[in-house]
Structures are given as C-alpha cells and as structure tokens.
Amino acid sequence: MKLTSSAFADGSPIPKKYTADGPDVSPELTWSDVPAGTQAFALICDDPDAPRGTWVHWVLYNLPAAATSLPEGVPASKTLPDGAKHGTNDFGKFGYGGPAPPRGKPHRYYFKLYALAAPLPLAEGATKAQVEQAMKGHVRGEAQWMGTYQRA
DSSP states (O other): OEEEOSSSOTTEEOOGGGSTTTTOOOOOEEEEOOOTTOOEEEEEEEETTOTTSOEEEEEEEEEETTOOEEOSSOOOOSBOTTSOEEOBOTTSOBSOOOOOOOSSSOEEEEEEEEEESSOOOOOTTOOHHHHHHHHTTTEEEEEEEEEEEOOO
C-alpha cells in the first residue's frame, strides 16, 4: 500500500498552513495499491518526539473501503458524511490538530494509514490506544508518510 500527500514531500518540512502556527488544516492524503479484501481504513497521526512521549494529533477510522483520499481540511466533526469517525486526539478534541512542538529541534509527524479487514466496532471519540486494540488481527496493510516541523 502507498500513501502520499501533495502538501509536502515525505520526510520534508510541513508547511505552516498545516500547523498550529497557521490555519491548522489537515493536509491532503491519497493512497493506492490497497490490499484485496479491505473493508475500511484507519488513520493515525502522531509525534514520537514530543517531550512527554508520543503525542497523538489525529485519529480517524472506519473510512469506507472505496475511499482513495482525504481532502485538505477534513472537518473536525465526530462523524464525516461518508460514515468515518473521528477519535479524540491528545489535545482532547475531535479531528486534526496540527504540529505545535516546543521551540527547539524538529519533530517528526507520522501519518499512518491502515487497511482493515472490517470496520472497527467503536463509537466516535475513541483514543489511539482503543483504535489500535480494535485493529489487532484485522490489519491487511499499512503505509505511512512523514513530515517534520520545527519552531525557531
């Protein structure tokens, strides 16, 4: 499976537009080469370089199997029109929360997409840990895209 974004190159700096220092909208993501039998997708974005351990920026699950992309600026509603559900990020909110690291070294932000054998039996608002637990034994494929961000 392959995940890409037109917003920034893999391993490159994330533009301010997609961070807490800008409008803080989610970047466009596109995927391909999906494994046969995929029934849903889940997406997790996190920062393993956060001072207190990995910080979760976005949890989205039960994206339909027919989906091949997410547009820029996904609304932060609990449930999207296609039935996908937002989990709770570490800001305590639904939807995407962009990079907001302390000043200093650049942080890495991993957008991880999972192809699932079945939709997850979770209500909206689930945490990353709950989504990961529910995905066990159901992941058919995964892909990731990473960007960096640094406050001067």
